Amino acid sequence: MIFSTLEHILTHISFSIVSIIITIHLITFLVDEIVKLYDSSEKGMIMTFFCITGLLITRWIYSGHFPLSDLYESLIFLSWSFSLIHIIPYFKKNPNFLSTIMGPSAIFTQGFATSGLLTEIRESTILVPALQSEWLIMHVSMMILGYAALLCGSLLSVSLLVITVRKKRKFFSTSNHLLNLNESFFFGEIEYMNEESNFLQNTSFFSPRNYYRSQLIQQLDYWSYRVISLGFIFLTIGILSGAVWANEAWGSYWSWDPKETWAFITWIVFAIYLHTRTNRKWKGRNSAIVASIGFLIIWICYFGVNLLGIGLHSYGSFTFN
């Protein structure tokens, strides 16, 4: 009882902190940087990180196993990974757009996990026989860390695409703005600012705003590459440890189970991304397109396969009963 209350409290704290952070981020992006506000948002993210960590630990203690056995727990872990990735640049003093992307990602997963949709499976705490292995921690945590990093990196690529596309048809239309905004409201904000500045500053190529933007594009490109490379390592380790585990539990290291197959597809798509990076001509736009495809494929892999509830990984699926 104490545990579930504690869990409840921690869930709500982390959720509300993340929402506050997002608001702060939007404010800092719209208005000029308010250093104090920005600082507090960073501190808030660290608080969130500790809240979710506490949440995971409480769950671990009272369920007796590592909290990665179903979709709810994996979502919580995903948002934990997001906040972890978010914190790293805080110590390395890297650009703040990483946190602009990680913040909303964290709140979406956190919100989705804690929303009513998944209340059914939130209670289940038993571990099916196939999951009772030390490989569970290794495999699932690596996979989800990989997903988190890859999602983050591909979101950076998506935002790069959005910015460059807007750049090409600066004055032609603003009608698509809504569509883009719908897609990802936070990129919409970046864009919005850029557009504003364009109206104000004219289109002179050497204007400081343009310089800022090309700088931003370069940064986005670079960081999405680095973060995806990191996620790719996690994904590789995750898939391979899963294969070793499958050889212990199911009798074959690879059985073309849908989840396995989609993880492999994800791996291949990001391998393609890394290969497009080796070609100077394809850097930037083309690799960003590949990464955006990868973004969709991660979601198919993570949710789509579970929605269908097919294959050997079915314990991670939705249960609407």
Added chain:
Amino acid sequence: MKTLNSTTVSKLQLRNIRNGFKFKTHFSFSNNSFLYSAKNGRTLTLTLSFSSNKTVFSKLKTSENQSKIKGNKKSLQAPTTTNIEAPEPGGAPPATGGGSDGGTVKQPPPPAAAAESKKVGSWKLKGLPKKVLAVLSNLPLAIAEMFAIAALMALGTFVPQGETPDFYFQKYPEDNPVLGFFSWRWILTLGFDHMFSSPIFLGTLSLLGASLMACTYTTQIPTVKVAKRWSFLHSAEAIRKQEYSDALPRASIQDLGVILMGAGYEVFLKGPSLYAFKGLAGRFAPIGVHLALLLIMAGGTLSATGSFRGSVTVPQGLNFVIGDVLGPSGFLSTPSESFNTEVHVNRFYMDYYNSGEVQQFHSDLSLFDLNGKEIMRKTISVNNPLRYGGITIYQTDWSLSALQIMKDDEGPFNLALAPLQINGDKKLYGTFLPVGNADSTNLKGISMLARDMQSIVLYDQEGKFAGVRRPDSKLPIDIDGIRIVVLDAIGSTGLELKTDPGVPIVYAGFGALMLTTCISFLSHTQIWALQDGTTVVIGGKTNRAKGELSDDMNFLLDQVPEIVDSKQSDIVSG
């Protein structure tokens, strides 16, 4: 700063010695201590005594020294190239042209030698494989192959696999095709009903494997050779053109070398020039990734062609022979000695949670050899298989085989349980105990149903619910005057057996892939510096962590001490 230097300087020298070994073959110094006098008057002394007869020298190379080495290197290169190409005309040229991929990958001849061997060797035969190589190592082709594989796999998850043709006739009818064209004809002709073993998929996969090899051979290895060849930049202009460049006034290049060394760089100094690099492994690692993938592919092929598989459901207390269960999967499958082993299921049981759900399945297995001697005994469970002589036995399934009961204190009787078909994938087993005259046409009796081994539901002759008994409770139940005690529910264990000779290879590939992928994250950073009067011009580039380079460099350059007096700098660096 001084105290720091006194320790790190010796490190600098030691590092350089390591490099010095490279040229041991060209120079030999008979003395164990080596006094080195630099051009500008500073003296560096290093005395090292080795008990072995190895020759050691320290080096902060002078330009003459360096040029000598380079000259010697060049003159030495010529004879080695002739050595490489010498056997070629004498040997069988077609074999070297077509099949020596493995050999040439390991020892690709240097460009000069390649050009020469073209003249000498029969290069017409070599021409075709080269063209094929060039096509295969084409990056867009490789990317297209990867996309094709991804698409085929995605399709393989959407089209239900391994069904009967009738299923596809119904699900993908020709008069109403999916997306306007995709009907059963496509699926069955292209083999998409068994996607992951279809010729198209395997063909694409092997094409990708060929591309991997070609790319490793034609693109990756040459780039590494270029990266390995460290070179000094002698003009400040060239250094300033690098991705990162900076100039430090009143600094000494030796100090910079020491600091770079402290940051993990390999540093080479030659007069006023400095070259340093870090993370060279990051350049090698992608080759390792490709080789690891090839290893996994090879292991997978061996698994597919050389393994045995089989599954069996054995009631508790019965035996089976391993060889009877296993069936070969490919032409390389050869049975082994251990196939004669007999497996006895001593016990099958389940663990339950308090809520009643199954926690774990266990099978207590004994292995007997041909003479009936027990050679191994192990209780297996899910995630905990038994391994013996290349055979692995997995716990994968279960069912109920019989109920053991006492009827009116007679018995015990074993009633065979039959699986009953119900909706969903829950299991249900049932049996029937006849009451009265067994020959009568209107036979009635007691029905017993079981979902698992925990509780048995009993129904009387009219089919009405009579009660529930747990096998371990030994509590009797009275149904229509008959006293029944359910003694036990006897389960049968569902085992899966396999032999797979590919697993060690695949695991080796997995290990290599994990390691090399991690190393691939490292960025190969190269730094050049030139002492230009009292100013040090620094330039650098890196292949991956481009964003962090300037921060890292600025951090390092901040540590470089500023020289106030030239005499002091002597002490610091010496």
